[in-house]
Amino acid sequence: MVKKDIIAMLLAGGQGSRLGALTNNKAKPAVTFGGKYKIIDFPMSNCINAGIDTVGVLTQYEPLLLNKHIGIGIPWDLDKKSGGVTVLTPHVKGDLGEWYTGTANAIYQNMSYIESHNPKYVLVLSGDHVYKMDYSKMLDFHEKNNCDVSIAVLDVSYEEAKAFGTVITDENNKIHEFEEKPENPRSTLVSMGIYIFTWAKLKDVLIEDKKIHPDSDFGKHIIPTMLNENMNLYAYKFSNYWRDVGTIESYWNANMDLIKTVPEFNLYEDFWDIFTDSRHQSPSYAASTSNISSSLISEGCEIYGSVHNSVIGIGVVIEEGAVVKDSIIMNDCIIAKDSVIERSIIDSNSFIGSNTKIGIGENVPNKINSKVYYCGITVIGENTVIPPWVNIGKNCVIVGSTSISDYVGNTLESGESILKVKEEASQ
Numbered sequence: 001m002v003k004k005d006i007i008a009m010l011l012a013g014g015q016g017s018r019l020g021a022l023t024n025n026k027a028k029p030a031v032t033f034g035g036k037y038k039i040i041d042f043p044m045s046n047c048i049n050a051g052i053d054t055v056g057v058l059t060q061y062e063p064l065l066l067n068k069h070i071g072i073g074i075p076w077d078l079d080k081k082s083g084g085v086t087v088l089t090p091h092v093k094g095d096l097g098e099w100y101t102g103t104a105n106a107i108y109q110n111m112s113y114i115e116s117h118n119p120k121y122v123l124v125l126s127g128d129h130v131y132k133m134d135y136s137k138m139l140d141f142h143e144k145n146n147c148d149v150s151i152a153v154l155d156v157s158y159e160e161a162k163a164f165g166t167v168i169t170d171e172n173n174k175i176h177e178f179e180e181k182p183e184n185p186r187s188t189l190v191s192m193g194i195y196i197f198t199w200a201k202l203k204d205v206l207i208e209d210k211k212i213h214p215d216s217d218f219g220k221h222i223i224p225t226m227l228n229e230n231m232n233l234y235a236y237k238f239s240n241y242w243r244d245v246g247t248i249e250s251y252w253n254a255n256m257d258l259i260k261t262v263p264e265f266n267l268y269e270d271f272w273d274i275f276t277d278s279r280h281q282s283p284s285y286a287a288s289t290s291n292i293s294s295s296l297i298s299e300g301c302e303i304y305g306s307v308h309n310s311v312i313g314i315g316v317v318i319e320e321g322a323v324v325k326d327s328i329i330m331n332d333c334i335i336a337k338d339s340v341i342e343r344s345i346i347d348s349n350s351f352i353g354s355n356t357k358i359g360i361g362e363n364v365p366n367k368i369n370s371k372v373y374y375c376g377i378t379v380i381g382e383n384t385v386i387p388p389w390v391n392i393g394k395n396c397v398i399v400g401s402t403s404i405s406d407y408v409g410n411t412l413e414s415g416e417s418i419l420k421v422k423e424e425a426s427q
Helices: 017-023 041-049 064-070 103-108 111-117 135-144 199-210 218-228 248-257 420-426
Strands: 006-011 054-058 084-088 121-126 129-131 149-155 165-169 175-180 189-198 233-237 242-244 291-293 306-308 323-325 340-342 344-346 357-360 378-380 391-393 397-399 417-419
Touching: 006 041, 006 103, 006 111, 017 248, 017 378, 017 397, 041 054, 041 121, 041 129, 054 111, 064 084, 103 111, 103 121, 103 199, 103 218, 111 199, 121 135, 121 199, 129 189, 135 149, 135 189, 135 233, 149 218, 165 233, 175 218, 175 233, 189 199, 189 233, 199 218, 218 233, 242 248, 248 344, 340 344, 357 378
Parallel strands: 006 054, 006 121, 054 084, 149 233, 291 306, 306 323, 323 340, 340 357, 344 378, 357 391, 378 397, 397 417
Antiparallel strands: 121 189, 129 242, 149 189, 165 175, 165 189
């Protein structure tokens, strides 16, 4: 049933710097997930499955690929004259243009879009989480409790709670306190970045907060203000699968969740489809020389070698004798014969030369960026070429077209990097 009194505003402008090379040229919501999907497909699909057919997608950082993927919304049945999907970018107003400077500021800058649809409620979403959620049930909760704001919350561990906004509620789930990323959390109920606002209340607060905070943010400013003004804020408890895939480790783990014998997150449920802009592809082909186990293989692949416990994107070729294990290979990559790929992420349109080994050696953190590359996963950026007969360690990052002269003794030790794109850009 279509919900006409609510619109969704999907925040998809983040850079996702903790994903390192995977977001060099694209926003985090445009990163491939699960072989053939983009991360943004999950909240977009949740909207259409929940009957919400008016969606504004707010883009900013490297939006080209994301804009192309969304198009006019055909995969999600959002190609409509009334409602549908609209991509909302920062734009010039009067004599000045202004970037989105915070999550709430992005909504403030698009108030005219929201007003044009005259909604009673506004659903605010993040475009970089992987989950299935029926927002219509959250809306029922919002209306039943006469909420000004409903915040979807998840119960996590004490350590995890430090990275999120936490809420303290009474026995009726009414929120009395909110703390943004506390050092010593007093609650393990954390905000999922999913809000339903009664629009009349949110509009007033946005206008007033803009006078004080040019970088207006929901967690830092809007939610605390609403609490201080004694508005009705309630926690909507969610207990199913939800992942923030904002780091290399969490992204890798969430992909690996898909290939468990009984997956925590099931992509194949008929009652809750995940839609995407799928290209027309031939069926995948597994040759007599192939050996595949516990893996997700997308359309259009040709598998001649071995694939174990891995997620393989659209149009990938894995040649005879090559072994891919515990890895994520994105669209249109070629893994040449007799190569061995372990615990690695290889972005789209990359070529791995024959007899190359990736992901070997000791787990040494990356010397350039140990906060991003630390968990033993080597990352190969999109459009990268790796020559044959090289050995590449753990926590390495390689971006660009490399040659054998880039590898001392045909080796890149664990924790080292080759960033050809940055070198070329600085010249």
